[in-house]
Amino acid sequence: MVELKEVFETYEMVSHENLDVRTITMGISLLDCIDPDLDRLCRKIYDKITTLAADLVQVGDEIGLEYGVPVINKRVSVTPIAIVGGAACRIPGDFVKIAKTLDEAAKKIGVNFIGGYSALVQKGMTTADRNLIESIPQALACTERVCSSISLGSTRTGINMDAVRLMGDIVVKTAEATKDADSIGCAKLVVFCNPPDDNPFMAGAFHGVTEADCVINVGVSGPGVVKTALSKVRGESFEVMCETIKKTAFKVTRVGQLFAKEASKRLGVPFGIVDLSLAPTPAVGDSIADIIHEMGMEYAGAPGTTAALAILNDQVKKGGVMASSYVGGLSGAFIPVTEDSAMAEAAEIGALTLEKLEAMTCVCSVGLDMIAIPGDVPATTIAGIIADEMAIGMVNQKTTAVRVIPVIGKGVGDRAQFGGLLGDATIMPVNRYGCADFVNRGGRIPAPIHSFKN
């Protein structure tokens, strides 16, 4: 029998602490759509997505209503399009046609994002990979819901510096192509080291080639819940703090597990994983920076922040792993600046710098995420930022990512506004000293010594 206290704890979590299921993401393999004829390929892609995911949004809403916890996003991820389109696409423009097809399919089924406009080039680029990468600025400018991710490195293979350099240019071109909307195209573009194949979160979601034909992955949330729980143990020891985070993460992840099983049953699609990430939103109280503040930092970014984030990330995993039968994806704490109002505020007053964020990415689940930088930052500097982040991921055997937005026409201190879940923030300064001679060398960075485990 349920207890009054338990029911109202859940009630408080949902109504006052922003507990929600952040996303139910259906991963769809498009490998069986491959066709040398572009029109036929696009038709097959459209038909497969709109058939398999036809009821995704409705089922997500139904489950949310019945269990009283809202499902914020319903999304689709697909096989990296560079693989799917390789046989049909001769020029970058051909890939743009696939992007438009994905956008139309997403609109038809009512999902707000579709991920997988991706290429995996951590060791080398095929012609198709290069064409897809070169098509990104146009593809993201002429579509609304398509998200793109590129894997540039891994612990096993090292870092493809040719691709890193190319992505520096592509980020700038994407920003230029969407400059009328504060370069929002870059908010839908992320580069990875060690990307997971089953990540349900955008913009980095894609359906890995080792995955089944169709799976359901669920991403939970709940920074507000953790923050409230921590506010009840102010001044207590690290042991008490860690236990509190762990117990809270367990409860939050259980919701994800329940929703994943239920969505899988109702849609007749196997359950993949629960991603137990703490994902913030711009809503007040739904913030990782607030948790860091609650742990004892005046602002996120103050000395001690990296240690606090390391604790948070680890305890979230420890609590969450026991709560779900399969844990995957990114599973940790996200630190997107524009999507987290308290993080954006810390950046605005100068408490949080790009360099501190880089240090934080060594211990959080992803990387430099949703950071607005001046529009005149050179492509080589962006490539340098990417290379640094890829190196952190490669050496530490973890996922790292870069999603920076050079806001064309704006400089340090100006406001960039993206709206909705993407939020808004003040543009952060970037180190003005160059690295062009380094990133222009070409070739690959070899895999680190500890990758040779065979």
Next chain:
Amino acid sequence: MNRTVVTLVGKDHVGIIATVCNFFAENNINILDIKQTTVQEYINMILVVDTTGYSGSFDSLAEGLDAVGKKVGCIIKAQHEEIFDMMHRI
């Protein structure tokens, strides 16, 4: 059995429980358990009900309870019991 937990939060006054219970009786929903606390003038109540005999959808039940809630000036929500078992039991 189809167990649903109904949560009611609001300012206490005469007739809240009667109105809510009438709604369940009219819709052939059996009340299995009621627990409540009042703190100062506010009431927190949970009812565990069996909706097996209810002919409508969960959606219409939620809407019906919402309407009752407006009538008595409280917030009333319905949720499947399983979510509490999942969150609070190992």
